[in-house]
């Protein structure tokens with residue numbers, strides 16, 4: 001895609017709308033049907049080295065960190081390597097133990113975020129292997145890392161990340177599949193994930209076709225004094241990212257919690273003026289998530305569910321097409337990008353340049 005607005009009023013809307021093409025691009029030329037895997041040309045990690053990885057630590061800031069959380073879960077699920085994500089801005093200040101058997105992955109749209117770059121430089125100085133999952137080709141983080149996966153989202157102009165977040169999650173699915181097939185992921189599971197990946201662009205179009213309904217729902221919830229976003233496991237990073245999106249672009253206060261943590265405190269906030277957006281995929285946690293919806297309803301909370309099927313306890317459900325469960329986080333955040341966009345539009349915000357924010361934070 002180009003910098004041309006192509007008939008959109010804002011870059012945010014343009015970039016949300018481009019996601020099917022962007023995902024198509026991150027997949028293009030990488031799938032290997034014969035061996036049910038993917039080729040990641042710039043990874044610079046051979047099969048022997050990949051088998052020696054004992055842990056994966058993913059570092060990024062803001063949306064890149066949230067995409068990294070999704071990536072960590074995919075790597076654990078598909079490659080069975082313990083993995084977690086941490087804000088690069090925290091990691092660089094806590095004198096972390098740098099472990100030679102850990103594979104470090106830095107995530108960044110711009111490739112210029114100072115906190116992430118500083119974390120990479122500290123890791124490299126201590127002899128760690130660091131890969132990049134980066135959008136901007138030839139950027140500082142791309143140059144400093146030992147190899148990696150380009151996200152190929154195309155130029156992202158809006159301060160608020162949308163298509164790059166989605167493409168980064170897909171890039172992590174590719175990396176997880178690649179690592180999984182070197183380790184213990186079966187041919188059958190490899191094929192299942194590949195079939196799921198191929199469905200994504202069409203399913204993204206389906207979600208985007210629902211924009212008018214999402215705009216109506218944004219108006220319905222425009223009176224919220226704050227919004228709660230909840231999800232379990234795969235749904236939790238989706239909730240965190242959706243909460244960040246709403247805050248950044250509409251300036252509406254939002255909190256994200258693991259659904260299971262509500263009862264440990266945040267339930268006290270629930271009242272009609274504080275609606276909840278709940279991520280409710282049809283996975284093995286469906287019943288647990290339904291119980292959460294009941295708990296919220298019992299406290300007079302309004303609920304907007306993002307789900308694969310209508311949720312009886314929710315006031316409204318936004319339906320998202322089913323894919324393989326491991327890929328659910330890629331699709332479930334997309335309607336919530338539109339929710340944030342339409343909330344900001346209704347409130348007359350400066351959508352492409354929210355107050356106090358810069359596209360890339362290149363200072364300490």
Ligand code: AGP
Pocket residue numbers: 061062063064107108109110111112113116159160161162248357358359360361
């Ligand atoms: C995303 O909507 C944000 N504006 C912000 O959190 C961003 O993701 C973060 O600053 C990291 O930027 P990067 O991906 O360019 O490193």
